[in-house]
Amino acid sequence: MMSASVKIAPSLLAADFAHLDQEIAGIEAHVEWLHLDVMDGHFVPNISFGIPVIEGVRAVTDLYLDCHIMTTNPGAYLPELAEAGVNGVTAHIEAVPDPGPTEMRAREHGLDFGLVINPGTPFEAVAPFVESCDLIVIMAVEPGFGGQEFIPGVLPKVEAAREWVENRGLRADIQVDGGIGPENAGTVGAAGASVLVAGSAVFRADDPVHAVKEIRRAAERNE
Ligand code: DX5
Numbered sequence: 527m528m529s530a531s532v533k534i535a536p537s538l539l540a541a542d543f544a545h546l547d548q549e550i551a552g553i554e555a556h557v558e559w560l561h562l563d564v565m566d567g568h569f570v571p572n573i574s575f576g577i578p579v580i581e582g583v584r585a586v587t588d589l590y591l592d593c594h595i596m597t598t599n600p601g602a603y604l605p606e607l608a609e610a611g612v613n614g615v616t617a618h619i620e621a622v623p624d625p626g627p628t629e630m631r632a633r634e635h636g637l638d639f640g641l642v643i644n645p646g647t648p649f650e651a652v653a654p655f656v657e658s659c660d661l662i663v664i665m666a667v668e669p670g671f672g673g674q675e676f677i678p679g680v681l682p683k684v685e686a687a688r689e690w691v692e693n694r695g696l697r698a699d700i701q702v703d704g705g706i707g708p709e710n711a712g713t714v715g716a717a718g719a720s721v722l723v724a725g726s727a728v729f730r731a732d733d734p735v736h737a738v739k740e741i742r743r744a745a746e747r748n749e
């Protein structure tokens with residue numbers, strides 16, 4: 527369909543946590559965003575990292591920090607996340623079926639705001655809110671863990687989101703998160719994604735910069 531230019535957002539979840547400064551320095555000149563997966567062990571069955579780690583990340587990079595909040599109450603730590611230096615937050619519609627107050631709180635703290643849908647959640651669940659969002663995120667794996675296999679069945683939702691945004695002239699980016707690598711970035715781009723998250727495919731690659739370039743090339747050429 528489109529995708530003249532895409533943003534690549536490596537997910538730090540797959541990086542070496544003992545050397546985050548080096549991991550970030552290795553890719554930061556080649557990517558637009560850094561994707562931060564915050565998990566609470568309750569909304570998802572895993573715990574990742576929180577505010578102190580994000581402060582540490584902010585101290586070593588000027589990249590746009592895209593914080594994917596996988597917690598039961600995504601509104602609870604918005605002031606702290608803003609203070610720690612994230613630029614945008616995304617909250618799951620499964621956690622906040624009425625996202626208005628969460629979005630308002632995010633905006634009060636100067637944060638970009640987006641909504642995320644799990645593989646089993648239809649696009650219709652977020653459609654009424656797309657107009658005010660900066661970002662809509664289509665999960666291509668069940669949230670909670672990196673390194674899972676891409677679920678191709680979510681691609682029609684990416685197309686639906688892209689069509690919704692184009693038909694209404696909206697500004698929202700369409701992000702796809704989970705299981706993305708050079709081998710499927712083309713179909714993700716062709717479906718209409720403008721932001722591709724990739725964790726394992728970047729940070730577990732022998733050459734992360736090469737991996738980023740391959741993902742970008744595939745996504746922009748739709749191949
Ligand atoms: C899953 C996270 C994803 C994940 C992506 O809950 O939201 O961002 O870390 O990692 P890969 O690319 O390894 O699937």
Ligand code: ZN
Pocket residue numbers: 537561562563594703723
């Ligand atoms: Zn994520």
